[in-house]
Amino acid sequence: MKNLRFEIEQILQNTSKIKEWDIPKDYFNWGKDPRHVVDNTEKMPVNPNLKKKSLKKKITGELKKLFFKLPPLVIFDSRYSDFEETYLLMGNESSKRLFAELVLMMIIGENKMRLSSFTKEYVRTYEDASEEILKSNDILKVYKWELRKVNINKPSISIFTTPVNLALHKTDRLYSYHSNDTSVVVEKGDIVIDAGVGWGDTTVYLAALAANENTGWSYAFDILEDGMNALAEQCKQNDKLTNITPVLRALSDKDNETVNITSPSPGAKVTNINTGKTIQTITIDTFFKKQGLKKVDFIKMDIEGAEVPAIKGASETIKTFKPKLAISVYHKWDDLVVIPKLIYSLRDDYKFYLDCTTGFGGEAILYCK
Numbered sequence: 001m002k003n004l005r006f007e008i009e010q011i012l013q014n015t016s017k018i019k020e021w022d023i024p025k026d027y028f029n030w031g032k033d034p035r036h037v038v039d040n041t042e043k044m045p046v047n048p049n050l051k052k053k054s055l056k057k058k059i060t061g062e063l064k065k066l067f068f069k070l071p072p073l074v075i076f077d078s079r080y081s082d083f084e085e086t087y088l089l090m091g092n093e094s095s096k097r098l099f100a101e102l103v104l105m106m107i108i109g110e111n112k113m114r115l116s117s118f119t120k121e122y123v124r125t126y127e128d129a130s131e132e133i134l135k136s137n138d139i140l141k142v143y144k145w146e147l148r149k150v151n152i153n154k155p156s157i158s159i160f161t162t163p164v165n166l167a168l169h170k171t172d173r174l175y176s177y178h179s180n181d182t183s184v185v186v187e188k189g190d191i192v193i194d195a196g197v198g199w200g201d202t203t204v205y206l207a208a209l210a211a212n213e214n215t216g217w218s219y220a221f222d223i224l225e226d227g228m229n230a231l232a233e234q235c236k237q238n239d240k241l242t243n244i245t246p247v248l249r250a251l252s253d254k255d256n257e258t259v260n261i262t263s264p265s266p267g268a269k270v271t272n273i274n275t276g277k278t279i280q281t282i283t284i285d286t287f288f289k290k291q292g293l294k295k296v297d298f299i300k301m302d303i304e305g306a307e308v309p310a311i312k313g314a315s316e317t318i319k320t321f322k323p324k325l326a327i328s329v330y331h332k333w334d335d336l337v338v339i340p341k342l343i344y345s346l347r348d349d350y351k352f353y354l355d356c357t358t359g360f361g362g363e364a365i366l367y368c369k
């Protein structure tokens with residue numbers, strides 16, 4: 001059976017044979033496309049145990065020419081050995097491959113390789129989405145972003161959004177996962193926990209997928225009033241969509257704590273620094289009981305590094321109902337290993353799948369079913 005070291009060795013061998021990449025670098029995610037008014041202060045985390053200077057020296061000069069011929073053991077050392085167990089949890093070969101690529105990218109950097117999930121087809125879809133967005137004159141300003149209104153089908157909604165999210169919708173990768181043998185999606189009638197409203201376009205999208213007379217519902221959590229205000233504007237465009245309950249709370253493993261939050265932005269998060277801005281916490285388990293819910297079918301989380309405590313605060317809900325999960329695993333350098341292990345400790349009958357829609361490792365999502 002293949003292990004993570006073997007997978008990384010194969011990727012290194014294949015990468016070393018490529019002279020010029022036919023897939024471009026990721027030039028549009030996280031506000032990098034100058035055609036659109038966007039700003040994202042979020043950055044990829046770095047392994048604190050990885051000494052950048054020593055690694056840089058290792059791959060400069062003559063060694064740089066030999067870098068890809070080095071055995072994986074030189075690169076893959078104890079700083080990443082804990083990832084092996086989590087790699088083996090992945091439910092199919094494409095997820096294992098992507099897992100190994102993400103680990104290798106942490107070590108050698110995005111300029112040395114391309115993720116297999118970042119394809120020419122996806123780049124072309126982004127360009128189509130960008131053109132469609134730029135044709136729209138209806139603008140919603142959120143933070144330092146200008147979102148533009150588009151109409152989409154399946155589900156039939158109008159949203160203010162970005163070309164990235166529109167491209168994800170067009171490729172059916174907006175918090176949905178598909179492979180030859182499985183799908184992890186929001187279905188009609190689902191009760192959805194949407195953790196991380198952002199600017200509300202994804203919340204409306206997931207709620208529309210779940211809507212089924214009176215049975216499908218979305219509970220949308222965020223720490224920012226700005227996000228809730230943006231969601232309200234999105235809902236005005238879809239007045240027939242009445243199955244969203246906004247919840248201005250920080251999800252955690254403890255209830256009723258007062259925590260500090262950073263300034264409003266797409267990357268706003270809970271912090272230990274006294275910022276003068278605070279919010280109260282709640283657990284999913286407590287919220288579930290207060291609402292008297294009979295089930296939870298889908299949990300989506302993109303909450304800027306608070307995923308681990310939020311999952312711990314949903315432990316009883318996950319154990320009891322085994323909801324489908326779509327969890328961000330890129331905010332902290334070890335999320336890729338910690339989060340799957342945590343979920344597996346709660347339900348060992350989950351199957352794990354991985355997708356990433358950026359070229360540099362951001363927006364990596366763990367899907368569980």
